[in-house]
Amino acid sequence: MKVEYLNPFIAATRNVLSTMARLDSTPGKPYLKNGRSTFGDVTGVIGMASETVAGNLVISFRKSCILAVVAKMFMEEPRAEIDDEVMDAVGEITNIICGGAKAGLAKLGLAFDLATPTMIKGRDIMIRYPVDSPIVVIPFATDAGEFVIEANLAERR
């Protein structure tokens, strides 16, 4: 995955969390994913596909972080657990971030359609992608805790 492809994902992530949940998020230094386990307690995965590129965007939240995000999105008290509505919110966030990144990536000549997101509950769940696509992880810090986005968008060979 080319480094220049990261910026649209970072910009879309910060923008979506800022507008949907009024939450500032600070990106850390990107690194290549080592191992295959989920970082957070709830994870959204969305596929990006066209004839020329393929990959996934993953966003994985620590429990404290997603519960704060959802409370702010819905203007309610934080929930105690990751329930179905929280998982649906993760799907919506995943979808909107990737949709936002898509516009930025189009300017770099990358066009693709988005699949529907999949949401997975549980930390350290083993998730694996085809081995030939290195996965770049971008950690984010917020006042409510950590989350990461992971992306492995690559041109098809």
Add this chain to the structure above:
Amino acid sequence: MKVEYLNPFIAATRNVLSTMARLDSTPGKPYLKNGRSTFGDVTGVIGMASETVAGNLVISFRKSCILAVVAKMFMEEPRAEIDDEVMDAVGEITNIICGGAKAGLAKLGLAFDLATPTMIKGRDIMIRYPVDSPIVVIPFATDAGEFVIEANLAERR
């Protein structure tokens, strides 16, 4: 998801397991998925996306079944555990089944691109998709144990 869309998935599944692993599989009666947990011990998920349709194909194997499939694919003794190579094989199977179904679905006027597959290890892992896409489950019986495919392909609204 329209019932007529099921047949290309069923045909591709049987064909892929027959040719790749010399394994006969018998489809049972399709049903709507109730709950959101993984059926098997290892699960492949792939996104299908175009401007007109979106959805996922899921294939979820009981451990005994996938270990037998992989042993037959690689012409080796069955492994004891679901390791990285087994997970990669699940991804390949998911990819090839969906690629086969894609050809059949094109004849029904449905065109889409495939994302890269995601493989998830563990039974009863909570996986959720956007709530407006009902998921059809097709159970399959084999001499080596059970697996299911699940699909929620639908036209975009």
